[in-house]
Amino acid sequence: MDQLLQLVLAGLATGSIYALAAIGFTLVWQTSQTINFAQGEFVMLPAILVLAAVKFLHLPLPAAVLLATGAFLLLFGFGFKKFLVDPMLRHGVLPLAIATMALSILMKEGAKDGFSAEAQQFPSLVPDGAVNLFGATLSLRDIAIFIVAVVAIVLLQLFVTRTRTGRMMQATAQNPDVAKILGIPTEQMILLTFLINAGLAVLASFLISPIYLAKFSNGEVIGTAAFIAAIVGGFNQVRGALLGGFIVGLVDNLAAAYVSSAYRAAVPLALLVLVILFKPEGLLGRKEERTV
Amino acid sequence: MSARDHLARGAPMLRVENLSKHFGGIRAVDDVTFEVNEGEILGIIGPNGCGKSTLFNCILGQLQPTDGRVTLGGEEITGLFPADLNRRGVSRTFQLLQVFPNLTVRENLILAGQEHVGSMMSRLFGPRDAGLGTAAEKMIGFFNLGHLADSKAGGLSYGQQKLLDAAMAFMAGPRLVLLDEPAGGVNLTMLASLKERLRAINREQGATFVVIEHNMDFVMSLCDRVIVMAEGKVLATGTPDEIRADPAVIEAYLGH
Numbered sequence: 001m002d003q004l005l006q007l008v009l010a011g012l013a014t015g016s017i018y019a020l021a022a023i024g025f026t027l028v029w030q031t032s033q034t035i036n037f038a039q040g041e042f043v044m045l046p047a048i049l050v051l052a053a054v055k056f057l058h059l060p061l062p063a064a065v066l067l068a069t070g071a072f073l074l075l076f077g078f079g080f081k082k083f084l085v086d087p088m089l090r091h092g093v094l095p096l097a098i099a100t101m102a103l104s105i106l107m108k109e110g111a112k113d114g115f116s117a118e119a120q121q122f123p124s125l126v127p128d129g130a131v132n133l134f135g136a137t138l139s140l141r142d143i144a145i146f147i148v149a150v151v152a153i154v155l156l157q158l159f160v161t162r163t164r165t166g167r168m169m170q171a172t173a174q175n176p177d178v179a180k181i182l183g184i185p186t187e188q189m190i191l192l193t194f195l196i197n198a199g200l201a202v203l204a205s206f207l208i209s210p211i212y213l214a215k216f217s218n219g220e221v222i223g224t225a226a227f228i229a230a231i232v233g234g235f236n237q238v239r240g241a242l243l244g245g246f247i248v249g250l251v252d253n254l255a256a257a258y259v260s261s262a263y264r265a266a267v268p269l270a271l272l273v274l275v276i277l278f279k280p281e282g283l284l285g286r287k288e289e290r291t292v
Numbered sequence: 293m294s295a296r297d298h299l300a301r302g303a304p305m306l307r308v309e310n311l312s313k314h315f316g317g318i319r320a321v322d323d324v325t326f327e328v329n330e331g332e333i334l335g336i337i338g339p340n341g342c343g344k345s346t347l348f349n350c351i352l353g354q355l356q357p358t359d360g361r362v363t364l365g366g367e368e369i370t371g372l373f374p375a376d377l378n379r380r381g382v383s384r385t386f387q388l389l390q391v392f393p394n395l396t397v398r399e400n401l402i403l404a405g406q407e408h409v410g411s412m413m414s415r416l417f418g419p420r421d422a423g424l425g426t427a428a429e430k431m432i433g434f435f436n437l438g439h440l441a442d443s444k445a446g447g448l449s450y451g452q453q454k455l456l457d458a459a460m461a462f463m464a465g466p467r468l469v470l471l472d473e474p475a476g477g478v479n480l481t482m483l484a485s486l487k488e489r490l491r492a493i494n495r496e497q498g499a500t501f502v503v504i505e506h507n508m509d510f511v512m513s514l515c516d517r518v519i520v521m522a523e524g525k526v527l528a529t530g531t532p533d534e535i536r537a538d539p540a541v542i543e544a545y546l547g548h
Contacts, residue, residue, distance in 0.1 A: 164422055167395065167399060167402075167403065168403070170392070170394065170395060171392050171395065171403050174392045174393055174394055174395070175390060175391070175392050175393075177390070178386075178390045178391075178392070179392075179403075180374070180375060181374040181375060181378060181384075182375070182378060182403060182404060183375040183378050183379055184403070
Protein backbone atom coordinates (compact mmCIF):
# COMPACT_ATOMS: atom_id res chain seq x y z
CA MET A 1 0.00 0.00 0.00
CA ASP A 2 2.82 2.28 0.99
CA GLN A 3 4.66 1.54 -2.22
CA LEU A 4 1.54 1.85 -4.35
CA LEU A 5 0.80 5.33 -3.02
CA GLN A 6 4.35 6.44 -3.76
CA LEU A 7 4.15 5.02 -7.26
CA VAL A 8 0.84 6.73 -7.90
CA LEU A 9 2.25 10.06 -6.75
CA ALA A 10 5.38 9.63 -8.86
CA GLY A 11 3.14 8.67 -11.79
CA LEU A 12 0.99 11.76 -11.35
CA ALA A 13 4.09 13.96 -11.10
CA THR A 14 5.70 12.71 -14.32
CA GLY A 15 2.21 12.50 -15.85
CA SER A 16 1.59 16.18 -15.18
CA ILE A 17 4.85 16.99 -16.98
CA TYR A 18 3.79 14.84 -19.94
CA ALA A 19 0.49 16.70 -19.84
CA LEU A 20 2.27 20.06 -20.21
CA ALA A 21 3.99 18.83 -23.37
CA ALA A 22 0.81 17.11 -24.63
CA ILE A 23 -1.24 20.28 -24.17
CA GLY A 24 1.29 22.18 -26.27
CA PHE A 25 0.86 19.51 -28.92
CA THR A 26 -2.90 19.89 -29.04
CA LEU A 27 -2.77 23.70 -29.00
CA VAL A 28 -0.56 24.02 -32.07
CA TRP A 29 -2.51 21.23 -33.76
CA GLN A 30 -5.79 23.07 -33.22
CA THR A 31 -4.64 26.45 -34.48
CA SER A 32 -2.37 25.44 -37.33
CA GLN A 33 -2.55 21.70 -38.04
CA THR A 34 1.04 21.35 -36.90
CA ILE A 35 2.13 18.03 -35.44
CA ASN A 36 5.39 18.92 -33.80
CA PHE A 37 7.63 15.85 -33.76
CA ALA A 38 10.29 17.93 -32.03
CA GLN A 39 8.05 18.39 -28.98
CA GLY A 40 10.25 16.12 -26.84
CA GLU A 41 13.35 18.11 -27.82
CA PHE A 42 11.43 21.30 -26.98
CA VAL A 43 11.26 19.95 -23.43
CA MET A 44 14.89 18.76 -23.45
CA LEU A 45 16.51 22.00 -24.62
CA PRO A 46 15.59 24.77 -22.11
CA ALA A 47 17.42 22.99 -19.26
CA ILE A 48 20.49 22.55 -21.46
CA LEU A 49 20.35 26.26 -22.37
CA VAL A 50 20.31 27.18 -18.69
CA LEU A 51 23.35 24.99 -17.99
CA ALA A 52 25.13 26.37 -21.06
CA ALA A 53 24.49 29.95 -19.94
CA VAL A 54 25.96 29.11 -16.53
CA LYS A 55 28.96 27.33 -18.01
CA PHE A 56 29.88 29.55 -20.94
CA LEU A 57 28.57 32.97 -19.89
CA HIS A 58 29.29 32.46 -16.18
CA LEU A 59 25.87 33.76 -15.27
CA PRO A 60 24.32 33.13 -11.88
CA LEU A 61 21.48 30.58 -12.03
CA PRO A 62 18.47 32.97 -11.88
CA ALA A 63 19.92 35.09 -14.71
CA ALA A 64 20.66 31.96 -16.72
CA VAL A 65 17.06 30.77 -16.24
CA LEU A 66 15.72 34.12 -17.45
CA LEU A 67 18.05 34.27 -20.44
CA ALA A 68 17.34 30.66 -21.45
CA THR A 69 13.58 31.20 -21.15
CA GLY A 70 13.68 34.39 -23.22
CA ALA A 71 15.92 32.87 -25.87
CA PHE A 72 13.78 29.74 -26.09
CA LEU A 73 10.51 31.67 -26.46
CA LEU A 74 12.08 33.81 -29.19
CA LEU A 75 13.63 30.91 -31.10
CA PHE A 76 11.12 28.10 -30.57
CA GLY A 77 7.94 30.10 -30.07
CA PHE A 78 8.23 32.97 -32.55
CA GLY A 79 11.05 31.62 -34.74
CA PHE A 80 9.60 28.12 -34.99
CA LYS A 81 6.32 29.49 -36.34
CA LYS A 82 7.84 32.17 -38.56
CA PHE A 83 10.71 30.29 -40.15
CA LEU A 84 9.58 26.65 -40.10
CA VAL A 85 5.81 26.29 -39.73
CA ASP A 86 4.69 29.18 -41.96
CA PRO A 87 6.91 28.33 -44.97
CA MET A 88 6.34 24.55 -44.71
CA LEU A 89 2.60 24.58 -44.03
CA ARG A 90 2.08 26.11 -47.47
CA HIS A 91 3.24 22.76 -48.88
CA GLY A 92 0.94 20.72 -46.66
CA VAL A 93 0.82 19.01 -43.30
CA LEU A 94 3.15 16.14 -44.22
CA PRO A 95 6.16 18.22 -45.33
CA LEU A 96 5.76 20.23 -42.14
CA ALA A 97 5.69 17.07 -40.01
CA ILE A 98 8.87 15.86 -41.68
CA ALA A 99 10.50 19.26 -41.18
CA THR A 100 9.75 19.04 -37.46
CA MET A 101 11.41 15.61 -37.41
CA ALA A 102 14.49 17.18 -38.97
CA LEU A 103 14.35 19.93 -36.37
CA SER A 104 14.24 17.33 -33.59
CA ILE A 105 17.44 15.71 -34.91
CA LEU A 106 19.09 19.10 -35.25
CA MET A 107 18.18 20.07 -31.69
CA LYS A 108 19.32 16.75 -30.26
CA GLU A 109 22.65 16.66 -32.08
CA GLY A 110 23.13 20.37 -31.49
CA ALA A 111 22.72 19.86 -27.75
CA LYS A 112 25.13 16.93 -27.83
CA ASP A 113 27.87 18.61 -29.88
CA GLY A 114 27.35 22.13 -28.62
CA PHE A 115 27.07 21.34 -24.94
CA SER A 116 27.63 17.83 -23.69
CA ALA A 117 26.95 14.18 -24.43
CA GLU A 118 26.85 13.45 -20.70
CA ALA A 119 23.84 13.70 -18.42
CA GLN A 120 24.17 16.81 -16.25
CA GLN A 121 22.80 17.59 -12.81
CA PHE A 122 20.03 20.17 -12.97
CA PRO A 123 19.22 22.11 -9.81
CA SER A 124 15.85 21.27 -8.31
CA LEU A 125 13.44 24.06 -7.50
CA VAL A 126 12.43 22.37 -4.27
CA PRO A 127 14.70 20.59 -1.79
CA ASP A 128 14.75 16.82 -1.73
CA GLY A 129 12.78 15.50 1.15
CA ALA A 130 9.82 13.46 2.13
CA VAL A 131 6.63 13.85 4.04
CA ASN A 132 4.63 11.18 5.80
CA LEU A 133 1.04 10.98 4.76
CA PHE A 134 -1.39 8.20 5.70
CA GLY A 135 1.59 6.10 6.69
CA ALA A 136 3.24 6.46 3.27
CA THR A 137 6.49 8.29 2.62
CA LEU A 138 5.89 10.73 -0.22
CA SER A 139 8.54 12.67 -2.09
CA LEU A 140 8.28 16.41 -1.57
CA ARG A 141 9.63 16.95 -5.05
CA ASP A 142 6.89 14.87 -6.66
CA ILE A 143 4.24 16.80 -4.77
CA ALA A 144 5.77 20.13 -5.83
CA ILE A 145 5.98 19.07 -9.49
CA PHE A 146 2.38 17.96 -9.47
CA ILE A 147 1.17 21.20 -7.89
CA VAL A 148 3.21 23.51 -10.17
CA ALA A 149 2.12 21.70 -13.34
CA VAL A 150 -1.54 21.55 -12.36
CA VAL A 151 -1.61 25.22 -11.37
CA ALA A 152 -0.05 26.14 -14.73
CA ILE A 153 -2.64 24.08 -16.59
CA VAL A 154 -5.54 25.56 -14.60
CA LEU A 155 -4.25 29.09 -15.29
CA LEU A 156 -3.98 28.29 -18.99
CA GLN A 157 -7.49 26.87 -19.03
CA LEU A 158 -8.83 29.99 -17.27
CA PHE A 159 -7.03 32.17 -19.80
CA VAL A 160 -8.54 30.27 -22.74
CA THR A 161 -12.09 30.07 -21.43
CA ARG A 162 -12.44 33.22 -19.34
CA THR A 163 -10.73 36.03 -21.23
CA ARG A 164 -11.68 37.72 -24.47
CA THR A 165 -8.25 36.93 -25.93
CA GLY A 166 -8.79 33.26 -25.07
CA ARG A 167 -12.17 33.30 -26.78
CA MET A 168 -10.62 34.82 -29.89
CA MET A 169 -8.01 32.03 -29.78
CA GLN A 170 -10.79 29.45 -29.66
CA ALA A 171 -12.63 31.14 -32.51
CA THR A 172 -9.43 31.12 -34.58
CA ALA A 173 -8.97 27.40 -33.94
CA GLN A 174 -12.60 26.50 -34.69
CA ASN A 175 -13.24 28.54 -37.79
CA PRO A 176 -10.28 30.61 -39.01
CA ASP A 177 -12.02 31.92 -42.14
CA VAL A 178 -14.97 33.43 -40.32
CA ALA A 179 -12.75 34.66 -37.50
CA LYS A 180 -10.72 36.55 -40.08
CA ILE A 181 -13.84 38.03 -41.70
CA LEU A 182 -14.99 39.24 -38.29
CA GLY A 183 -11.69 41.07 -37.97
CA ILE A 184 -10.13 38.87 -35.29
CA PRO A 185 -6.32 39.11 -35.59
CA THR A 186 -5.96 35.38 -36.35
CA GLU A 187 -2.22 35.60 -37.08
CA GLN A 188 -1.57 37.07 -33.64
CA MET A 189 -3.74 34.39 -32.04
CA ILE A 190 -1.84 31.59 -33.79
CA LEU A 191 1.49 33.13 -32.77
CA LEU A 192 0.20 33.27 -29.21
CA THR A 193 -0.45 29.51 -29.19
CA PHE A 194 3.12 28.89 -30.34
CA LEU A 195 4.45 31.12 -27.56
CA ILE A 196 2.26 29.28 -25.03
CA ASN A 197 3.56 25.96 -26.38
CA ALA A 198 7.16 27.14 -25.95
CA GLY A 199 6.35 28.40 -22.45
CA LEU A 200 4.84 25.05 -21.45
CA ALA A 201 7.94 23.30 -22.81
CA VAL A 202 10.21 25.53 -20.70
CA LEU A 203 8.19 24.77 -17.59
CA ALA A 204 8.16 21.03 -18.31
CA SER A 205 11.92 21.15 -18.90
CA PHE A 206 12.65 22.84 -15.56
CA LEU A 207 10.38 20.38 -13.75
CA ILE A 208 11.61 17.15 -15.30
CA SER A 209 15.36 17.78 -15.62
CA PRO A 210 16.09 17.51 -11.87
CA ILE A 211 14.65 13.96 -12.00
CA TYR A 212 15.92 12.66 -15.33
CA LEU A 213 19.06 14.86 -15.39
CA ALA A 214 19.60 17.22 -18.33
CA LYS A 215 20.64 15.15 -21.33
CA PHE A 216 20.48 15.64 -25.08
CA SER A 217 18.52 12.41 -25.58
CA ASN A 218 15.74 13.18 -23.05
CA GLY A 219 13.43 14.30 -25.84
CA GLU A 220 12.93 10.78 -27.17
CA VAL A 221 11.21 9.54 -24.03
CA ILE A 222 9.29 12.73 -23.31
CA GLY A 223 8.23 13.27 -26.91
CA THR A 224 6.85 9.75 -27.23
CA ALA A 225 5.08 9.98 -23.87
CA ALA A 226 3.52 13.34 -24.73
CA PHE A 227 2.47 12.12 -28.16
CA ILE A 228 0.81 9.03 -26.68
CA ALA A 229 -0.80 11.17 -23.98
CA ALA A 230 -2.27 13.52 -26.60
CA ILE A 231 -3.68 10.67 -28.69
CA VAL A 232 -5.01 8.66 -25.75
CA GLY A 233 -6.76 11.71 -24.34
CA GLY A 234 -8.06 13.05 -27.64
CA PHE A 235 -5.94 15.20 -29.89
CA ASN A 236 -8.36 18.09 -30.14
CA GLN A 237 -8.97 18.64 -26.44
CA VAL A 238 -6.87 20.31 -23.74
CA ARG A 239 -8.76 18.31 -21.08
CA GLY A 240 -7.97 15.16 -23.03
CA ALA A 241 -4.24 15.95 -23.11
CA LEU A 242 -4.32 16.45 -19.34
CA LEU A 243 -6.07 13.13 -18.73
CA GLY A 244 -3.80 11.39 -21.24
CA GLY A 245 -0.71 12.78 -19.49
CA PHE A 246 -1.83 11.42 -16.12
CA ILE A 247 -2.74 8.02 -17.57
CA VAL A 248 0.60 7.63 -19.37
CA GLY A 249 2.51 8.77 -16.27
CA LEU A 250 0.64 6.32 -14.05
CA VAL A 251 0.81 3.39 -16.46
CA ASP A 252 4.51 4.05 -17.02
CA ASN A 253 5.38 4.07 -13.31
CA LEU A 254 3.12 1.18 -12.30
CA ALA A 255 4.34 -0.96 -15.19
CA ALA A 256 7.95 -0.37 -14.18
CA ALA A 257 7.20 -1.63 -10.68
CA TYR A 258 4.70 -4.41 -11.27
CA VAL A 259 5.31 -5.68 -14.80
CA SER A 260 8.95 -5.30 -15.69
CA SER A 261 11.21 -2.29 -15.85
CA ALA A 262 12.65 -3.63 -19.10
CA TYR A 263 9.22 -3.45 -20.73
CA ARG A 264 8.01 -0.22 -19.11
CA ALA A 265 8.20 1.72 -22.37
CA ALA A 266 6.10 -0.90 -24.16
CA VAL A 267 3.09 -0.61 -21.87
CA PRO A 268 2.07 2.96 -22.85
CA LEU A 269 2.51 1.91 -26.50
CA ALA A 270 0.16 -1.01 -25.94
CA LEU A 271 -2.30 1.46 -24.45
CA LEU A 272 -1.92 3.61 -27.57
CA VAL A 273 -2.71 0.64 -29.82
CA LEU A 274 -5.80 -0.21 -27.77
CA VAL A 275 -7.09 3.36 -27.91
CA ILE A 276 -6.52 3.59 -31.66
CA LEU A 277 -8.34 0.29 -32.17
CA PHE A 278 -11.35 0.93 -29.96
CA LYS A 279 -11.70 4.68 -29.52
CA PRO A 280 -9.70 6.39 -32.26
CA GLU A 281 -10.94 9.87 -31.37
CA GLY A 282 -9.35 9.48 -27.91
CA LEU A 283 -10.94 9.15 -24.49
CA LEU A 284 -12.28 12.71 -24.36
CA GLY A 285 -11.85 13.60 -28.01
CA ARG A 286 -14.49 14.65 -30.48
CA LYS A 287 -14.68 13.23 -33.92
CA GLU A 288 -13.19 15.78 -36.29
CA GLU A 289 -15.91 17.65 -38.07
CA ARG A 290 -15.06 19.67 -41.11
CA THR A 291 -17.43 21.50 -43.38
CA VAL A 292 -16.59 21.06 -47.01
CA MET B 293 -47.21 48.28 -47.89
CA SER B 294 -46.77 51.92 -46.99
CA ALA B 295 -43.78 51.13 -44.76
CA ARG B 296 -42.10 49.35 -47.65
CA ASP B 297 -42.74 52.24 -50.03
CA HIS B 298 -41.32 54.65 -47.50
CA LEU B 299 -38.17 52.61 -47.04
CA ALA B 300 -37.67 52.12 -50.75
CA ARG B 301 -37.42 55.88 -51.16
CA GLY B 302 -34.18 56.11 -49.11
CA ALA B 303 -30.89 57.29 -50.61
CA PRO B 304 -28.70 54.68 -52.41
CA MET B 305 -26.73 52.66 -49.84
CA LEU B 306 -24.95 50.23 -52.12
CA ARG B 307 -24.10 51.04 -55.72
CA VAL B 308 -22.53 48.50 -58.05
CA GLU B 309 -21.27 50.02 -61.30
CA ASN B 310 -20.24 48.04 -64.39
CA LEU B 311 -18.90 45.21 -62.27
CA SER B 312 -17.25 42.36 -64.16
CA LYS B 313 -15.42 39.26 -63.07
CA HIS B 314 -13.72 37.05 -65.64
CA PHE B 315 -12.15 33.67 -65.00
CA GLY B 316 -9.95 33.13 -68.05
CA GLY B 317 -12.36 33.43 -70.96
CA ILE B 318 -15.48 32.96 -68.85
CA ARG B 319 -17.42 36.09 -67.96
CA ALA B 320 -18.94 34.96 -64.65
CA VAL B 321 -20.16 38.49 -63.95
CA ASP B 322 -20.53 40.67 -67.00
CA ASP B 323 -21.00 44.43 -66.66
CA VAL B 324 -23.51 44.39 -63.83
CA THR B 325 -24.93 47.68 -62.56
CA PHE B 326 -27.54 48.18 -59.82
CA GLU B 327 -28.34 50.19 -56.72
CA VAL B 328 -29.82 49.29 -53.39
CA ASN B 329 -31.54 52.04 -51.41
CA GLU B 330 -31.15 52.57 -47.71
CA GLY B 331 -33.42 50.23 -45.77
CA GLU B 332 -34.42 48.30 -48.88
CA ILE B 333 -34.50 44.50 -49.20
CA LEU B 334 -33.15 43.51 -52.60
CA GLY B 335 -33.33 39.93 -53.84
CA ILE B 336 -30.97 38.48 -56.45
CA ILE B 337 -32.24 35.36 -58.22
CA GLY B 338 -31.19 33.38 -61.23
CA PRO B 339 -30.48 29.84 -62.36
CA ASN B 340 -27.44 27.99 -61.00
CA GLY B 341 -24.21 29.32 -62.52
CA CYS B 342 -25.73 32.69 -63.41
CA GLY B 343 -23.04 34.54 -61.46
CA LYS B 344 -24.90 35.62 -58.34
CA SER B 345 -22.45 34.02 -55.92
CA THR B 346 -19.49 35.47 -57.81
CA LEU B 347 -21.18 38.87 -57.69
CA PHE B 348 -21.63 38.47 -53.94
CA ASN B 349 -18.02 37.49 -53.44
CA CYS B 350 -16.84 40.51 -55.45
CA ILE B 351 -18.94 42.88 -53.34
CA LEU B 352 -17.70 41.21 -50.14
CA GLY B 353 -14.03 41.41 -51.08
CA GLN B 354 -13.55 37.67 -51.28
CA LEU B 355 -12.84 37.96 -54.98
CA GLN B 356 -11.22 40.92 -56.71
CA PRO B 357 -13.44 42.17 -59.55
CA THR B 358 -11.85 42.36 -62.99
CA ASP B 359 -13.53 45.68 -63.64
CA GLY B 360 -16.05 48.07 -62.14
CA ARG B 361 -16.74 49.90 -58.89
CA VAL B 362 -18.62 49.23 -55.67
CA THR B 363 -19.58 52.11 -53.37
CA LEU B 364 -21.15 52.04 -49.93
CA GLY B 365 -22.93 55.21 -48.86
CA GLY B 366 -20.95 57.12 -51.50
CA GLU B 367 -17.58 55.76 -50.36
CA GLU B 368 -15.67 53.43 -52.67
CA ILE B 369 -15.18 49.95 -51.23
CA THR B 370 -14.05 48.06 -54.34
CA GLY B 371 -11.55 45.34 -53.53
CA LEU B 372 -11.45 45.94 -49.76
CA PHE B 373 -10.83 42.85 -47.65
CA PRO B 374 -13.74 41.21 -45.79
CA ALA B 375 -12.45 42.36 -42.39
CA ASP B 376 -12.25 46.00 -43.59
CA LEU B 377 -15.78 45.77 -44.94
CA ASN B 378 -16.96 44.31 -41.65
CA ARG B 379 -15.48 47.32 -39.88
CA ARG B 380 -17.38 49.63 -42.24
CA GLY B 381 -20.70 48.03 -41.39
CA VAL B 382 -21.02 45.33 -44.04
CA SER B 383 -21.86 41.90 -42.65
CA ARG B 384 -22.98 38.64 -44.15
CA THR B 385 -24.59 35.31 -43.48
CA PHE B 386 -23.25 32.11 -44.97
CA GLN B 387 -24.79 29.59 -47.31
CA LEU B 388 -22.96 26.77 -45.55
CA LEU B 389 -23.15 27.28 -41.85
CA GLN B 390 -20.20 29.07 -40.34
CA VAL B 391 -20.65 29.32 -36.60
CA PHE B 392 -18.01 28.56 -33.97
CA PRO B 393 -19.17 25.06 -32.96
CA ASN B 394 -17.55 24.76 -29.54
CA LEU B 395 -18.51 28.18 -28.25
CA THR B 396 -21.94 28.91 -26.83
CA VAL B 397 -24.63 30.83 -28.71
CA ARG B 398 -23.94 33.88 -26.53
CA GLU B 399 -20.17 33.68 -27.14
CA ASN B 400 -20.73 33.38 -30.89
CA LEU B 401 -22.80 36.57 -30.81
CA ILE B 402 -20.25 38.48 -28.75
CA LEU B 403 -17.50 37.44 -31.17
CA ALA B 404 -19.59 38.66 -34.08
CA GLY B 405 -20.07 42.02 -32.37
CA GLN B 406 -16.56 43.26 -33.11
CA GLU B 407 -15.21 42.26 -29.73
CA HIS B 408 -11.62 42.35 -30.98
CA VAL B 409 -11.84 46.14 -30.87
CA GLY B 410 -10.01 47.52 -27.85
CA SER B 411 -6.60 47.41 -26.22
CA MET B 412 -4.65 44.29 -25.37
CA MET B 413 -5.24 44.97 -21.67
CA SER B 414 -9.00 45.14 -22.07
CA ARG B 415 -8.90 41.91 -24.07
CA LEU B 416 -7.08 40.18 -21.21
CA PHE B 417 -8.63 41.74 -18.14
CA GLY B 418 -11.74 43.50 -19.39
CA PRO B 419 -15.25 42.18 -18.77
CA ARG B 420 -15.91 38.89 -20.54
CA ASP B 421 -18.91 40.18 -22.46
CA ALA B 422 -16.78 43.02 -23.89
CA GLY B 423 -19.64 45.43 -23.23
CA LEU B 424 -21.70 43.48 -25.75
CA GLY B 425 -23.75 41.48 -23.24
CA THR B 426 -26.86 43.61 -23.59
CA ALA B 427 -26.70 43.60 -27.37
CA ALA B 428 -26.22 39.81 -27.40
CA GLU B 429 -29.12 39.36 -24.98
CA LYS B 430 -31.34 41.49 -27.19
CA MET B 431 -30.42 39.50 -30.28
CA ILE B 432 -31.00 36.20 -28.44
CA GLY B 433 -34.48 37.39 -27.50
CA PHE B 434 -35.17 38.72 -30.97
CA PHE B 435 -34.36 35.44 -32.70
CA ASN B 436 -36.03 33.32 -29.99
CA LEU B 437 -32.79 31.62 -28.96
CA GLY B 438 -33.30 32.26 -25.24
CA HIS B 439 -33.43 28.61 -24.17
CA LEU B 440 -30.23 27.93 -26.15
CA ALA B 441 -28.12 30.91 -25.06
CA ASP B 442 -25.62 28.80 -23.12
CA SER B 443 -25.63 25.75 -25.42
CA LYS B 444 -22.71 25.00 -27.71
CA ALA B 445 -23.53 26.24 -31.20
CA GLY B 446 -22.40 22.94 -32.76
CA GLY B 447 -25.18 21.10 -30.90
CA LEU B 448 -28.00 23.20 -32.35
CA SER B 449 -30.28 21.94 -35.09
CA TYR B 450 -29.64 23.16 -38.62
CA GLY B 451 -32.53 25.63 -38.51
CA GLN B 452 -31.43 26.98 -35.13
CA GLN B 453 -27.90 27.45 -36.47
CA LYS B 454 -29.36 29.39 -39.40
CA LEU B 455 -31.10 31.69 -36.92
CA LEU B 456 -27.83 32.09 -34.99
CA ASP B 457 -25.98 32.82 -38.23
CA ALA B 458 -28.52 35.54 -39.04
CA ALA B 459 -28.36 36.93 -35.48
CA MET B 460 -24.54 37.10 -35.72
CA ALA B 461 -24.81 39.18 -38.90
CA PHE B 462 -26.80 41.83 -37.01
CA MET B 463 -24.67 41.99 -33.85
CA ALA B 464 -22.41 44.81 -35.01
CA GLY B 465 -25.32 47.02 -36.09
CA PRO B 466 -24.49 46.74 -39.80
CA ARG B 467 -25.52 49.21 -42.50
CA LEU B 468 -25.59 46.53 -45.18
CA VAL B 469 -26.25 42.82 -44.73
CA LEU B 470 -25.70 40.28 -47.50
CA LEU B 471 -27.67 37.11 -46.93
CA ASP B 472 -26.45 34.06 -48.83
CA GLU B 473 -29.33 31.58 -49.19
CA PRO B 474 -30.80 32.19 -45.76
CA ALA B 475 -33.70 29.81 -46.44
CA GLY B 476 -31.62 26.90 -47.77
CA GLY B 477 -32.38 23.69 -45.88
CA VAL B 478 -34.70 25.36 -43.38
CA ASN B 479 -38.05 23.68 -42.67
CA LEU B 480 -41.33 25.47 -43.38
CA THR B 481 -42.18 26.47 -39.80
CA MET B 482 -38.70 27.84 -39.20
CA LEU B 483 -38.81 29.57 -42.60
CA ALA B 484 -41.89 31.60 -41.71
CA SER B 485 -40.32 32.65 -38.44
CA LEU B 486 -36.99 33.50 -40.13
CA LYS B 487 -38.72 35.67 -42.73
CA GLU B 488 -40.80 37.44 -40.13
CA ARG B 489 -37.72 38.10 -37.96
CA LEU B 490 -35.71 39.41 -40.92
CA ARG B 491 -38.47 41.84 -41.88
CA ALA B 492 -38.81 42.97 -38.28
CA ILE B 493 -35.09 43.61 -37.84
CA ASN B 494 -34.96 45.39 -41.20
CA ARG B 495 -37.64 47.79 -39.92
CA GLU B 496 -36.07 48.15 -36.49
CA GLN B 497 -32.38 48.58 -37.41
CA GLY B 498 -33.01 50.20 -40.78
CA ALA B 499 -30.24 48.10 -42.33
CA THR B 500 -30.15 47.45 -46.07
CA PHE B 501 -30.38 43.81 -47.21
CA VAL B 502 -29.20 42.01 -50.32
CA VAL B 503 -30.46 38.42 -50.47
CA ILE B 504 -29.42 35.54 -52.74
CA GLU B 505 -32.02 32.82 -52.62
CA HIS B 506 -33.41 29.92 -54.60
CA ASN B 507 -36.69 29.66 -52.75
CA MET B 508 -39.00 31.80 -54.91
CA ASP B 509 -41.83 32.16 -52.41
CA PHE B 510 -39.34 33.30 -49.79
CA VAL B 511 -37.71 35.88 -52.07
CA MET B 512 -40.96 37.20 -53.49
CA SER B 513 -42.54 37.69 -50.08
CA LEU B 514 -39.44 39.08 -48.35
CA CYS B 515 -37.99 41.47 -50.91
CA ASP B 516 -39.00 44.97 -51.97
CA ARG B 517 -37.28 44.61 -55.31
CA VAL B 518 -35.75 41.71 -57.23
CA ILE B 519 -32.90 41.45 -59.75
CA VAL B 520 -32.85 38.48 -62.10
CA MET B 521 -29.46 37.39 -63.41
CA ALA B 522 -28.67 35.07 -66.30
CA GLU B 523 -25.28 34.23 -67.78
CA GLY B 524 -23.51 36.90 -65.74
CA LYS B 525 -25.79 39.74 -66.81
CA VAL B 526 -28.77 41.50 -65.26
CA LEU B 527 -31.80 40.20 -67.12
CA ALA B 528 -34.55 42.10 -65.35
CA THR B 529 -35.17 44.35 -62.35
CA GLY B 530 -38.46 45.13 -60.69
CA THR B 531 -40.90 44.52 -57.88
CA PRO B 532 -41.78 40.88 -57.18
CA ASP B 533 -45.04 41.28 -59.10
CA GLU B 534 -43.31 42.75 -62.16
CA ILE B 535 -40.69 39.98 -62.13
CA ARG B 536 -43.29 37.23 -61.93
CA ALA B 537 -44.95 38.62 -65.03
CA ASP B 538 -41.76 39.20 -67.07
CA PRO B 539 -41.58 36.91 -70.13
CA ALA B 540 -37.75 37.13 -70.30
CA VAL B 541 -37.54 35.79 -66.76
CA ILE B 542 -39.89 32.93 -67.47
CA GLU B 543 -37.79 31.98 -70.47
CA ALA B 544 -34.51 32.12 -68.52
CA TYR B 545 -35.93 29.78 -65.92
CA LEU B 546 -37.60 27.40 -68.32
CA GLY B 547 -34.72 27.28 -70.81
CA HIS B 548 -34.67 28.10 -74.50
